[in-house]
Amino acid sequence: MRIAxxxxxxxxxxxxTIWFLQGINLxxxxxxxxxxxWAIYGGLCWxxxxxxxxxxRRAGRTPPRP
Structure with a gap:
C-alpha cells in the first residue's frame, strides 16, 4: 500500500506541476x-x-525503542 x-x-x-505551468502561461x-x-489548482494538487x-513514507516505520 505504501508503494501505491x-x-x-x-x-x-x-x-x-503541469497544471501550474499551464496556468501561469509557461x-x-x-x-x-x-x-x-489552474495555477492555483496545480499548486494545491502538488x-x-x-x-x-x-x-x-512515514507509514510502516516503527518508532525507535527507548
Missing amino acids: GRLIGILMMLMG LPGSFMTGQTQ AAGLALVYVC
Missing part, C-alpha cells in the same frame, strides 16, 4: 493556458501529492 500511495503522490505532483497548448485558477508521499 507513493506512486499516486508522485503522479499528483507531476500533474500539479506551457502552452491547452484550454488551461493563462488561466490563474501540495496534496507531496503530503501523500510524506505520509506513505
